[in-house]
Every structure is written in C-alpha cells, then in structure tokens.
Amino acid sequence: MVLSCREIRRQLSDYIDDDISAGTRQAFDAHLLRCRHCAAFVDGTRNILALIADERMFPLPAGFSERLHIRLQRELGTS
Numbered sequence: 696m697v698l699s700c701r702e703i704r705r706q707l708s709d710y711i712d713d714d715i716s717a718g719t720r721q722a723f724d725a726h727l728l729r730c731r732h733c734a735a736f737v738d739g740t741r742n743i744l745a746l747i748a749d750e751r752m753f754p755l756p757a758g759f760s761e762r763l764h765i766r767l768q769r770e771l772g773t774s
C-alpha cells in the first residue's frame with residue numbers, strides 16, 4: 696500500500712489516535728521515512744497535542760482540531 700501526501704494528511708488524526716489498521720500504519724510510517732514534509736507535519740501536530748495534554752485534562756472544544764489543521768497547514772506551507 697502506498698499513501699499519497701494528501702492521504703497522509705487526511706488520516707493524520709486517526710494515525711495519532713492509533714485508530715488505523717496495521718497495514719495503514721505501516722504505509723504511514725514508510726511514507727514518513729521518505730517524506731520530510733509529512734514527517735514535519737506529524738511531528739508538529741504531535742508536539743502541539745502533547746502540550747495541550749500536559750496543560751489541560753479536559754476534552755478539546757468543538758472545532759479545535761479543525762482550526763489546528765488550518766493553522767498547521769498555514770505554518771508548514773501545505774494545502
């Protein structure tokens with residue numbers, strides 16, 4: 696299985712939540728090894744989520760992850 700950069704970004708939240716099949720995870724990891732752009736995208740998202748998890752132990756407000764995605768895409772120059 697080969698994932699495109701678009702598919703990586705579409706499935707990013709499932710990947711971080713560990714809500715994907717083993718095969719998809721394998722393809723995801725393989726993509727991240729050879730695509731620095733997506734690796735930076737995943738790292739950035741993980742870092743932000745880790746910061747949030749440290750400081751706030753309650754559920755994220757509605758729409759938060761959508762705004763996070765928009766902000767990340769802007770900062771990393773992806774679309």
Ligand SMILES: [Zn+2]
Binds near residue numbers: 700703730732733
């Ligand atoms: Zn990529």
